[in-house]
Amino acid sequence: MVQPFIFKFGGASIKDSTSLIRIVDILKSRWKNGLVIVVSAAGDTTDHLEEIIQRAIDNLGFSEQLSQLEDFHLNLCRPLFEEGHSIFQQVSNEFTKLKRTLDNEKKQEGNAYFYDQVIGYGELISTRILQELLCQNGHYCVWQDARELIATDSNYKMAKVDWVLTMQRCRKHLADKLETFPVVTQGFIGSDWQGTTTTLGREGSDFTAAILAVSLGAKSVTIWKDVAGILNGDPDLFPDAVKFKYLDFEEAAEMTYFGAKVIHPKTIKPLAKQRIPLYVKSFIDPESSGTVIGNFKDDPKIPITVIRKNQVLASFRIKDLSKVGGFHFEELFNLGKKLNWNVHLTQGSAVTVKMVIDRPDQVSNVLPKSILEIFHVEWEEELTLVTIRNYLPTQEKIYESKAEKIYLAQKSPHTLQLVLSMKTTGKSTVS
Incomplete structure (x- = not known):
């Protein structure tokens, strides 16, 4: 064949x-x-x-x-x-x-x-x-x-x-x-x-x-x-965005997971498993090089910024302190699956689990009684989730200076995520 x-x-x-x-x-x-x-x-x-x-x-x-x-x-x-x-x-x-x-x-x-x-x-x-x-x-x-x-x-x-x-x-x-x-x-x-x-x-x-x-x-x-290839940021937000000549499958998968819209999130995994290269090219300028995604472990670690707007920060604080240590992640993730939530970030402590999700419709009216019996629930709406791969210390300071308030910050050696508001947001308590 x-x-x-x-x-x-x-x-x-x-x-x-x-x-x-x-x-x-x-x-x-x-x-x-x-x-x-x-x-x-x-x-x-x-x-x-x-x-x-x-x-x-x-x-x-x-x-x-x-x-x-x-x-x-x-x-x-x-x-x-x-x-x-x-x-x-x-x-x-x-x-x-x-x-x-x-x-x-x-x-x-x-x-x-x-x-x-x-x-x-x-x-x-x-x-x-x-x-x-x-x-x-x-x-x-x-x-x-x-x-x-x-x-x-x-x-x-x-x-x-x-x-x-x-x-x-x-x-x-x-x-x-x-x-x-x-x-x-x-x-x-x-x-x-x-x-x-x-x-x-x-x-x-x-x-x-x-x-x-x-x-x-x-x-x-x-x-x-309709773009020249994969850029390290949305060109509408970052005029100086840089195009990748090549990108490793893992890095591309991280980008799509965090919300980059150039490639559908499910596309990368099967191609990576079979080592089939993926080219992203411009139909406006078809002779330009574009970006190739493949097995490039030495790809340049350029900072990549992905911004998701209209996010909700859901905070689930346990009511019965005798149950501290049982984080109830299972109940909350089953709830998210049942309600078709897109969960982009989670953070847990002894008494509280926080989840960042795309804004669901009528979010305060859909929680089942079984969840409300276990948790006090609060929502912060109209937030922005900023994810930066291969971040630089200066980038965290830039967003801190621009944010009205940072609600949640989470960082690893390679990834920084900030949940913040750029304007006044409303706070509604469910229970």
Whole structure:
């Protein structure tokens, strides 16, 4: 079997017809058998589909929104294809199926199930358009439904991959095709053992690229972004941010765990295990070097700053002092799992456990009685979590001088984390 190369293009790279032409130009000099092209939904399609899904759940009309989304995709095609090209009928057919799904799928199966049956249409439509455009330009390739490849459980909206079955499916459906033609497929979606559509979590197309790379024994993965590569800070916040030429898997994994948004957090681990290099390159300047992530234990230890806003500091102080020493981490982490909290930092003492989480909706109204019987609970809202890898002493002093208050600080030899407020925050006591 030919050793594949995996290319992934996100929504920003296919937001308009000019961007689609740019993809064709990028692929022109990189066209080869064994190429697998993973594509996200075009532009803000997923956001619009989420709005339509919510309107359907709330029994509100969504015809206008659906019509606008169809017009957006047809307008993508008009500068690229002659009138009467089959792509226009293909797009219309997909929207007919989408409307039927919105009208007929069983909402009583749950909102997460309903979400997964609808949301993947963005990827299905965008890949139809790109595949037809590539073929029209002499780059003949095969369209592949990713649901035939990515096998998952039935945990809708956040499905877990069945790696063994996925490998079997990939070799069954792709091995022969890749000997002859490149393949265009979708990110984000898969299917469970019943063939029902599932999704891998928001922004999961990067993860799809990694799954296919591991399953096919790929030579490399390249993710095409609207940035020059991986920077050591958000350029909107740090104008002097530095681009990494290369980065070790471990360092990249730390960045994604702490909240850096360049790469989906689940992408790094499977590639690191199989030692498959990951390239992050600019689709705006495709000839620039970008960043390569791999086994580089000697990578430069440049300070990396990740900032998460709108955080909540939850403090759980034990009521019964006879239980001091039983930190009850298990109860609290089970609570976080049950309520789908994203916990980014924890700190424990003899009587108190503190957790930093993304702000959940109606956070003070969801705690079960069993937790309130054990703990006094307090929330500090609208906080900022600053994480600095390979920090310098001067950086801690800079944030201390800018913060109105530092609520929590935690440091190791390589990582500094500060939970702080840059303005007055409200404090509400639950119990």
